[in-house]
Amino acid sequence: MKKINSKTIFELFMIAIGCAIYGLSLDMISVPNKLADGGISGIALILRHFWKINMGLSTLILNIPLIILGYHFMGKHLLAYTIWGTICLSFFLAFWRLVPIISQLNLEHDLFLSAILAGSLSGFGLGLVFRYNGTSGGTDIIARIFQLKLGIPSGKTLLACDALVLLASLSYLDIKHMMYTLFASYVLAKVMDTVQQGAYSARGLFIISNNYQEIGTVINNKLERGFTYLKGIGGYQKTERPVIYVVVSPREVPIIKNSVEKIDPNAFISIIEVHEALGEGFTYEQKKLKLFKHR
Template identity: 30%
Template sequence: MKNKLKSFFLILLGTFLVSFGTYFFLAPNEIAAGGISGAAIIINSIFPKIPIGILMMAMEVVLFTIGIIVIGPVFGGKTVFCSFTISGMMLLLEELFPKLHPLSNDVLVQLIFGILISGLGMGIVFNQGASTGGTDIIGKIINKYFKISIGKSVLIPDIVVTAAASWVFGIDKGLYAILGVIINSTIIDKVIKSINTYKHVAIISNEGEKIKSYIVEKLDRSATVYYAKGAYKNNEREVITTVISRKEFFKLKEYISLIDDKAFITVNEINEVLGEGFQNII
């Protein structure tokens, strides 16, 4: 239940960041940096009476149906929630801040801020096994079948939207949009990699029993124990290895420093862990 609430909160946070970055930085400058939001900005510029939120909802209905069929109902259900949450947030922002003008005359700065914020949100959502809807569903399908990173997978359909942006808004806005989708692709991969980074820790200590108990009972993680012979004194020592998150590592390191400040610890950073207690293998 706790994990489900955490996932729900993270998805809600991610969708808010996508909505915020799009509405306050990208839409006022007519920067269609890919995705359904970009396509909606293009259509809205041609038919300004149709709200961006309504356009996004209409296009998402078709694409999330495809997502449910191709990827599965869990992904589809989460994506439906994300899609309509973003659309709803966009409609709410349009009501609260109507006829929003660019925040400054520097389009490039606003592009960077908009993409940084929305890209961070998309990375959080993707890491929860969902997508923000629209062309991101296409990206997720590409990621599933061609094993391309999710950031690069999202880039492929977004290039089509940016090409349309170049035709509608002119080559200058189109180039901004292309730059935007490239930055967005990079940010998504960086966010997911950062979230999924773990520490592989090996410990040699005279307080091995206490450390094992702390890992299992306090951190709720498992550990592997093996024995190695030192080359200098030729004595056999117990080596405790475990895989933990960054936050858990700081707690473990602090605990070890309190009970054995002469312990020997090696740490390796790993970007993906599959199996019980971590991500599912499939």
């Protein structure tokens, strides 16, 4: 059995914080402003409206097969984190209702502002939960499975699930509140993916040129960035040609483009977005860019 270490305790703590923020968003913004919800909570609302089924009971019953499915795909470790997240969310949903601040924030006059705040807070909370390998139960489990097995961002999966549930919720919701809820779900997905994948966005550059050595020297001396030579083979002439791969901050991209253009105007440059960069120069102490150099 895996021992509980400081990393595990920290992850469990951050999952609890994420569930607290998510629960606060539901209690403080979504419910008072009559915004619907997606996922299991949305299904529970439908069951309560038509068949008067208790939401706590229906949520528990609906989560059981999903937890079993999660165990089959995610294993015992992630299952334990999922159960912890489910318990934390249930606790904070009850806890926040007892705090006076809930009744002090009245946004009922502005559904647009309510949708933005609800989506932002919920997305931030769920982003923390997913970033530290947990889920809050419900469709979060499906999103985690799709992320692990298919590489689909969790935010997109949650948005699709929420859209299906909200479509079914039209059976009792008016179109105005449903559309604002869908907008909140969109904001949630974007914020959650940003928090989960990392807010710092870098750029990856693939550079193909016969003057690769000179370009590499400029990257090393001018930006003080590390780079890698990859082995490439031309598709037409089948000749070998090194490919330079380097990861830089967005503000450094124009510097590299201008430098490469001066060395080889015919060089091929492909730029991709890197959601998160770990290592020296990014998560470690970053070298300062020298704008002015003594000659």
